[in-house]
Amino acid sequence: xxxxxxxxxxxxxxxxxxxxxxxxxxxxxxxxxxxxxxxxxxxxxxxxxxxxxxxxxxxxxxxxxxxxxxxxxxxxxxxxxxxxxxxxxxxxxxxxxxxxxxxxxxxxxxxxxxxxxxxxxxxxxxxxxxxxxxxxxxxxxxxxxxxxxxxxxxxxxxxxxxxxxxxxxxxxxxxxxxxx
Amino acid sequence: xxxxxxxxxxxxxxxxxxxxxxxxxxxxxxxxxxxxxxxxxxxxxxxxxxxxxxxxxxxxxxxxxxxxxxxxxxxxxxxxxxxxxxxxxxxxxxxxxxxxxxxxxxxxxxxxxxxxxxxxxxxxxxxxxxxxxxxxxxxxxxxxxxxxxxxxxxxxxxxxxxxxxxxxxxxxxxxxxxxxxxxxxxxxxxxxxxxxxxxxxxxxxx
Amino acid sequence: xxxxxxxxxxxxxxxxxxxxxxxxxxxxxxxxxxxxxxxxxxxxxxxxxxxxxxxxxxxxxxxxxxxxxxxxxxxxxxxxxxxxxxxxxxxxxxxxxxxxxxxxxxxxxxxxxxxxxxxxxxxxxxxxxxxxxxxxxxxxxxxxxxxxxxxxxxxxxxxxxxxxxxxxxxxxxxxxxxxxxxxxxxxxxxxxxxxx
Numbered sequence: 001x002x003x004x005x006x007x008x009x010x011x012x013x014x015x016x017x018x019x020x021x022x023x024x025x026x027x028x029x030x031x032x033x034x035x036x037x038x039x040x041x042x043x044x045x046x047x048x049x050x051x052x053x054x055x056x057x058x059x060x061x062x063x064x065x066x067x068x069x070x071x072x073x074x075x076x077x078x079x080x081x082x083x084x085x086x087x088x089x090x091x092x093x094x095x096x097x098x099x100x101x102x103x104x105x106x107x108x109x110x111x112x113x114x115x116x117x118x119x120x121x122x123x124x125x126x127x128x129x130x131x132x133x134x135x136x137x138x139x140x141x142x143x144x145x146x147x148x149x150x151x152x153x154x155x156x157x158x159x160x161x162x163x164x165x166x167x168x169x170x171x172x173x174x175x176x177x178x179x180x
Numbered sequence: 181x182x183x184x185x186x187x188x189x190x191x192x193x194x195x196x197x198x199x200x201x202x203x204x205x206x207x208x209x210x211x212x213x214x215x216x217x218x219x220x221x222x223x224x225x226x227x228x229x230x231x232x233x234x235x236x237x238x239x240x241x242x243x244x245x246x247x248x249x250x251x252x253x254x255x256x257x258x259x260x261x262x263x264x265x266x267x268x269x270x271x272x273x274x275x276x277x278x279x280x281x282x283x284x285x286x287x288x289x290x291x292x293x294x295x296x297x298x299x300x301x302x303x304x305x306x307x308x309x310x311x312x313x314x315x316x317x318x319x320x321x322x323x324x325x326x327x328x329x330x331x332x333x334x335x336x337x338x339x340x341x342x343x344x345x346x347x348x349x350x351x352x353x354x355x356x357x358x359x360x361x362x363x364x365x366x367x368x369x370x371x372x373x374x375x376x377x378x379x380x381x382x383x384x385x386x
Numbered sequence: 387x388x389x390x391x392x393x394x395x396x397x398x399x400x401x402x403x404x405x406x407x408x409x410x411x412x413x414x415x416x417x418x419x420x421x422x423x424x425x426x427x428x429x430x431x432x433x434x435x436x437x438x439x440x441x442x443x444x445x446x447x448x449x450x451x452x453x454x455x456x457x458x459x460x461x462x463x464x465x466x467x468x469x470x471x472x473x474x475x476x477x478x479x480x481x482x483x484x485x486x487x488x489x490x491x492x493x494x495x496x497x498x499x500x501x502x503x504x505x506x507x508x509x510x511x512x513x514x515x516x517x518x519x520x521x522x523x524x525x526x527x528x529x530x531x532x533x534x535x536x537x538x539x540x541x542x543x544x545x546x547x548x549x550x551x552x553x554x555x556x557x558x559x560x561x562x563x564x565x566x567x568x569x570x571x572x573x574x575x576x577x578x579x580x581x582x
Contacts, residue, residue, distance in 0.1 A: 006240070
């Protein structure tokens with residue numbers, strides 16, 4: 001046989017076997033991965049709601065705020081959970097944050113980020129968000145530079161992570177106040 | 181036996197062969213990531229060594245690189261999917277570096293230098309040995325970087341003992357040298373460790 | 387993000403070698419003198435730019451329509467390997483001088499994690515075709531910059547007195563670490579101040 005044809009065929013056989021195998025593994029793991037993502041989102045939503053319950057997602061056409069989940073308590077709208085995009089050191093970060101209707105931040109969770117492991121990861125610890133909580137209403141904005149904090153030294157992690165997180169949270173607060 | 185132990189010190193992939201640096205420095209900010217990455221790499225290394233030593237007579241020399249790469253990339257994808265499905269937390273913290281195991285020179289290097297010339301059983305032992313050496317080196321680097329850089333040692337949480345997986349080192353945890361967790365610290369740690377190993381070898385040789 | 391932003395990000399702020407840990411093997415291995423460092427730098431920039439374009443097209447025009455995104459790693463690495471081979475053949479045929487300069491570095495690029503790394507980053511960041519092209523090109527430039535700086539340091543180092551155990555690779559790592567420390571001064575805040 002022509003040596004080039006022979007080599008091409010062998011390589012093609014190896015590739016197709018590999019593709020078949022991967023397809024098989026994917027069909028096993030895909031539902032599991034989907035399940036994990038759903039569970040993680042649900043857990044985050046439950047944690048964010050202070051009282052009442054979160055509704056269905058509504059996708060939004062906004063660069064910073066990509067979706068909102070209305071929070072209802074006994075049928076009344078009490079606030080929104082927003083899916084926010086912030087930019088950090090290692091690229092995009094996704095946050096979920098709940099706000100009351102006047103724009104006050106109730107709770108926030110960092111969902112996905114590619115930050116330097118260990119460093120930006122500090123923002124995943126729940127205490128990190130404490131300094132933003134309860135602010136965001138008219139006249140009490142969410143701090144977007146470290147000097148706006150009472151104890152700026154207490155902020156661990158990099159400035160970039162801080163800026164990324166705080167700007168996203170502030171944008172969410174602005175969105176709520178402008179919308180209502 | 182020799183095939184199993186050579187990877188640990190004498191032919192250690194990271195410190196002696198200086199292969200597979202990118203993942204070893206990138207993920208070693210926490211001990212648990214080092215262990216995860218080491219075991220993941222070992223899995224791919226063993227599987228690809230087996231496949232390649234089985235296929236060594238089927239793959240013509242001219243196309244051996246693309247063929248090896250396909251084999252390695254398939255196992256990496258399997259590992260990536262499995263991790264996402266069953267160990268989502270670890271998969272999230274290793275990020276893109278799981279996929280980058282493909283270009284870890286240790287794996288292609290062992291396929292080329294060992295598995296393509298030896299039998300299946302020897303190749304398995306080589307994979308295990310190199311994998312253990314790689315994992316131990318990652319753990320060593322991670323131990324130094326995490327304890328100095330964050331003042332903690334993060335391991336797997338054991339719920340029955342009420343252990344949350346994090347050991348805090350008194351004194352260091354409040355004033356860590358954060359630079360150690362950054363790229364600069366990684367390169368410095370690597371340089372000093374390599375120098376220490378050179379020094380030890382030299383003393384032995386004398 | 388604007389193209390200048392991407393350029394500054396990948397050359398300085400997220401420099402592949404000094405802050406993302408991608409492509410360390412050639413950083414240590416091929417930085418012994420200026421000539422080989424710049425040769426490798428050019429070759430990598432070239433391949434990274436083309437590979438960013440091609441892998442973007444493969445992902446968005448082939449893998450997504452066929453719904454087989456899980457084959458990403460396999461197809462990307464194969465694309466890069468064949469691209470390197472192709473570049474090698476074309477350069478050899480049409481520019482023997484360039485081939486002589488780049489020749490020995492080209493095969494090494496296949497296993498350079500920087501190339502696969504930037505291809506995967508392009509997809510993860512959701513760049514469009516032009517942004518991906520720009521990111522690949524800038525990442526290559528950043529790689530070349532780090533490599534050339536490193537080679538100049540190492541040439542100087544040869545005439546310096548270095549403790550015996552630190553000779554060669556260890557001192558290269560330590561110099562790299564100090565360089566990375568200097569590059570930490572490039573911060574995302576720079577970008578915000580420059581272009582808002």
